[in-house]
Amino acid sequence: MKSRGSSSDYLQAIIDSLEDELMVIDPDYRIILANKAVLMRHEKQRQEVIGQYCYDISHGRKEICRPPHHECPINAVWETGKPARATHIHVYYIKGKKRERYVDIIASPIMDSQGNITAIAELMRDVTEAKEMEMKIAEAHRELSALNTIATVVSQSLDLDTILSSALDKTLELMDRNTGGILLWDEEKQMLCYRVYHGLSKEHVQGVCCRLGEGIVGKAAQTGKAIQVKDISTHPDTVHPCLTKAEGLRAFASIPLRAKNKVLGVLNIASHKAHKFSSKDIQLLSSIAAQIAIAIENAKLHQDVQRKDEIRGELLGEMFSIQEEERRRIARELHDETSQILASLSANLEAAVGMLPPGAKKTEAILRKTQTLSINVLDELHKLIYKLRPTLLDDLGLVAAIGWLVDNNLRTAGIIGNFKTTGRVRRLPPQLETMLFRVIQEAVSNITRHAHAKSTDISLGFNKSLIRVHIRDDGRGFDVEEAISSKDRPRGLGLLGMKERVELMNGTLGIRSRPGSGGTEINIEIPLN
């Protein structure tokens, strides 16, 4: 075994072998022992450390560490006699360069044989990497939760102004600011115009627009890059009213709202104090801006679809009324001309029979047959005229017209037809009566053509603010989804036409059918306003 030398050398050798820094500090905060790790960390010789104040060596301070920035664990040990922990930021000069490191400190009491504290041993571990990682994780967490919040807020609506104002409010809350606004690119004006703002006065913002490339806002939009200014009151680019110098704004950041490589607008965040937005703030704002831009795109697409849907509805309505007008015209012509001709043909045939010489039996038989044929054609013609546009509908209204449908379509097809009304029966607006008649006509036509039903119930309910139609057959039923989504056109246009007509009247149509023998049930509700 090797000689251990003096016990103090041995002790020094032990503490020098530690990777962590170890110092022993006397009651006057002077270092009485330090290991090699301390000397190496501070790039000092032992004699430059021993006898010095711990706060001078660790922090470059000239006085004892105090809260809030430097909680000294040594004081707690002197007071309680128990070990204490703290995390400090220590300042080192490595090759002349100042560096800050996070250090975990465990201070423990050193006692004499009587149990009195004579000194404090401080064991220090460099936790900078872990701390930096922790901060990076915290930053990433902040960014993710901010983005999550913005994504949640902007996905709650498809209305552009609602999206913009809730996105702006949330962004300001997340950034702990109270002044900002969003400008959008106006295609007509070819300018960026304020859509929503917060913390700015109306007269300085409302209706304010700026050109591409003009001022900070215009430049951010033109370049597609975020611009920040520490103090716009001293900045040459602040002349434009968009920057509302009159509002006393100082720090200012303009973040472009980009989607699919297109700048849709700009997000502005400002404050009344001059300061620099950190690169992390700008990075977070840029991620937020990207979320807002996607939401703007979606809202615009939704607006487009809505507008197209409105136009489609208008066109359909127009088409239905042209179709009705045309049916009415053809029915009138058939009635006034063709049916009159057939009627006089029949009358002339009757007269011709009366003029025949006695004994012309053969000729009489031919004329009588021709007259019967003309009467049959006239009957068919009347049915066609009714199908095209039952005059009953115009003259006596919906209830009479449905009664006629039941008598002339269902019953003639051998189906028992029950029709009843509920509520206060009254005339409805002509357009609504026509629409309901056409829908019920199609349902009845489907029953006679496809259902193989024995009976059908139709009820028409007149409520104060609602018209209810219920049609039920006991036929073989069908797969509604399949029939409606069938690509096999023109089959399936009847049901679609029913749906379109009902929707044009802001109503609802429900079809329940059970393929097999479950029958079919149709429920329609049209609001009366």
Ligand SMILES: Nc1ncnc2c1ncn2[C@@H]1O[C@H](COP(=O)(O)OP(=O)(O)OP(=O)(O)O)[C@@H](O)[C@H]1O
């Ligand atoms: N009441 C019903 N009972 C059984 N099947 C039905 C009924 N109503 C509709 N169907 C089925 O749904 C399909 C689609 O009906 P729809 O009225 O849309 O078209 P269609 O009657 O075939 O043709 P049209 O365009 O001339 O109306 C029908 O072909 C039929 O198979």
Ligand SMILES: [Mg+2]
């Ligand atoms: Mg049909």
